[in-house]
Amino acid sequence: MNEFIEALRIIYPLSDTSIDILLSHAEVISMKKGELVITEHQGGNYAYFIIKGLARGYVIQNGKDSTLWFASIGMTLLSMNAYLFTREGYENIELLEDAELLRIPVAMLNHLFETNLELCNWGRRMADHIIHRMELHFMRRNFMSASQRYHFFVTDEPELLQKVPLRHIASYLGVSQVSLSRIRAGIQ
Amino acid sequence: MNEFIEALRIIYPLSDTSIDILLSHAEVISMKKGELVITEHQGGNYAYFIIKGLARGYVIQNGKDSTLWFASIGMTLLSMNAYLFTREGYENIELLEDAELLRIPVAMLNHLFETNLELCNWGRRMADHIIHRMELHFMRRNFMSASQRYHFFVTDEPELLQKVPLRHIASYLGVSQVSLSRIRAGIQ
DNA sequence: AATCAAACTTTACATATGTAAAAAAAAACG
DNA sequence: CGTTTTTTTTTACATATGTAAAGTTTGATT
Numbered sequence: 001m002n003e004f005i006e007a008l009r010i011i012y013p014l015s016d017t018s019i020d021i022l023l024s025h026a027e028v029i030s031m032k033k034g035e036l037v038i039t040e041h042q043g044g045n046y047a048y049f050i051i052k053g054l055a056r057g058y059v060i061q062n063g064k065d066s067t068l069w070f071a072s073i074g075m076t077l078l079s080m081n082a083y084l085f086t087r088e089g090y091e092n093i094e095l096l097e098d099a100e101l102l103r104i105p106v107a108m109l110n111h112l113f114e115t116n117l118e119l120c121n122w123g124r125r126m127a128d129h130i131i132h133r134m135e136l137h138f139m140r141r142n143f144m145s146a147s148q149r150y151h152f153f154v155t156d157e158p159e160l161l162q163k164v165p166l167r168h169i170a171s172y173l174g175v176s177q178v179s180l181s182r183i184r185a186g187i188q
Numbered sequence: 189m190n191e192f193i194e195a196l197r198i199i200y201p202l203s204d205t206s207i208d209i210l211l212s213h214a215e216v217i218s219m220k221k222g223e224l225v226i227t228e229h230q231g232g233n234y235a236y237f238i239i240k241g242l243a244r245g246y247v248i249q250n251g252k253d254s255t256l257w258f259a260s261i262g263m264t265l266l267s268m269n270a271y272l273f274t275r276e277g278y279e280n281i282e283l284l285e286d287a288e289l290l291r292i293p294v295a296m297l298n299h300l301f302e303t304n305l306e307l308c309n310w311g312r313r314m315a316d317h318i319i320h321r322m323e324l325h326f327m328r329r330n331f332m333s334a335s336q337r338y339h340f341f342v343t344d345e346p347e348l349l350q351k352v353p354l355r356h357i358a359s360y361l362g363v364s365q366v367s368l369s370r371i372r373a374g375i376q
Numbered sequence: 377a378a379t380c381a382a383a384c385t386t387t388a389c390a391t392a393t394g395t396a397a398a399a400a401a402a403a404a405c406g
Numbered sequence: 407c408g409t410t411t412t413t414t415t416t417t418a419c420a421t422a423t424g425t426a427a428a429g430t431t432t433g434a435t436t
Contacts (some may be wrong), residue, residue: 061331068326084320113312120308124301127315132272134322138256141330142362143249146423166384174330176424181385334393354414364394369415378436385430395420402413 004051004102007074011129012122021116026104031095038079038093047109048077053099056168057091067172069137070096070160076126078106096164146175150183192239192290195262199317200310209304214292219283226267226281235297236265241287244356245279255360257325258284258348264314266294284352334363338371 005019014022028051031037037048037055050073057068057077068091071077079089083106113120140149150173154161161169170180193207202210216239219225225236225243238261245256245265256279259265267277271294301308328337338361342349349357358368 059327059331061327066331068323080316080320080323084316114309115305117303117305117308120305120312121302124308124312124315127312127319128268128272130319131315131322132268134319134326135256135268138322138326138329139247139249141326143247143254165382177384178386178425179423182423185385353412365414366395366416367393370393373415379434380436381432381434383430383432385428387428388426390423390425392422392424393420394422396418398415398417400413400415402411404411405409406407 001051004049004073008049008122010074012118012125014118014122018116018118018122022104022112022119023102025108025112026102029101029103031099031101033095033098035095036092037077037095037101038089038091040090040092043093044079044083044089045106046078046103047083047106049102049104050075050077051100051102053101054096054163055093055099056096056164056172057093058168058171059091065171067168069133070157070164070172077101096168141174146173146179147183149173149175150180189239192237192261196237196310198262200306200313202306202310206304206306206310209300210292210307211290213296213300214290217289217291219287219289221283221286223283224280225265225283225289226277226279228278228280231281232267232271232277233294234266234291235271235294237290237292238263238265239288239290241289242284242351243281243287244284244352244360245281246356246359247279253359255356257321258345258352258360265289284356329362334361334367335371337361337363338368 008014008019026049031053037043040059050071052073055071055075055077057071059066059068077093079091079093109123113123140152144152153169153173166180167177170177173180175183196202196207214237219241225231228247238259240261243259243263243265245259247254247256265281267279267281297311301311328340332340341357341361354368355365358365361368363371
């Protein structure tokens with residue numbers, strides 16, 4: 001739990017008081033590897049913070065499972081579409097390891113953001129970080145060859161390479177698993 | 189100016205007081221079509237809001253100019269990398285029309301966010317909107333054919349189709365201008 | 377240890393989209 | 407308005423990456 005709180009504070013420094021307020025409206029839940037935290041059809045009512053474990057967000061496109069991101073300790077899991085526009089989401093969030101999550105109703109989280117300056121700034125900085133991560137991912141996905149994307153991933157995320165099945169890494173990198181195999185074999 | 193303030197309030201309702209505070213630290217500047225508001229090498233010290241006009245963000249990748257986004261009234265222009273990490277940015281922002289911009293030092297904007305709850309929530313919601321827009325763009329770019337992307341663009345952004353040279357639209361959609369021509373000719 | 381299932385790799389072939397270069401059309405300018 | 411420049415389209419050809427299907431390896435389970 002301390003490690004988790006430190007992870008929150010990396011985004012934006014929060015006082016003990018603000019942490020307590022946040023925790024007082026949340027509950028810790030345990031979930032197993034393979035379980036879905038949020039699906040496209042339900043899960044929009046809560047936001048989750050990862051205390052321990054690993055998750056991936058994905059969408060189903062043309063019948064294919066496509067990974068959008070991976071998230072670990074301190075990251076927020078929520079259905080962005082549901083959160084922003086109170087409508088059905090489009091992404092699924094699956095646990096890749098047994099996990100402990102902090103669960104808080106989205107309406108309450110929004111209320112805290114609207115009333116507590118520190119928490120609001122935390123939320124703002126978290127959003128900024130997500131934007132930055134998305135920009136990087138977008139640029140790599142669109143301006144680099146499949147092979148370059150893979151080699152960057154190997155350098156940047158060595159732990160994920162160990163923990164995550166290659167098919168998820170392939171879809172995250174935006175290549176077929178066949179291409180990823182070719183790249184790993186050094187054919188290109 | 190009223191239209192601009194209304195555009196700000198679509199993101200998050202701001203009181204007259206908060207608007208006044210924001211305006212009191214900002215200045216209105218005029219710039220001409222073709223001018224660069226921000227480049228990869230400089231421009232990180234100010235954030236800009238579009239009062240009037242049209243802009244595009246782009247990067248140079250492998251010697252090619254690639255459009256990341258278009259922005260009009262009420263949108264914020266800033267060097268995200270510079271803003272987040274006080275380091276050099278990577279994107280350029282160019283005006284596609286003569287424009288009026290509201291310019292405010294990034295340090296001041298951050299200070300306002302950190303001290304004013306309403307403005308902080310505005311900043312947070314603005315970031316959320318950017319995330320949503322990026323998600324959509326990412327999914328279209330990566331899960332749709334070039335042709336589908338173009339047809340969505342035609343439907344969603346008919347004004348941009350009129351105002352913006354096709355080569356920028358091509359790079360925004362992530363296709364070569366040759367492919368875009370083929371698509372428009374109905375060859376695929 | 378034998379069996380079954382899941383994960384990963386390899387092969388063979390198909391194709392959407394890219395690059396380069398020239399032609400045509402449209403816009404800008406004196 | 408005729409000339410130059412910019413923008414857009416067309417043509418011809420190249421290639422990175424995808425799909426489908428068959429192997430191979432690895433890991434789980436009894």
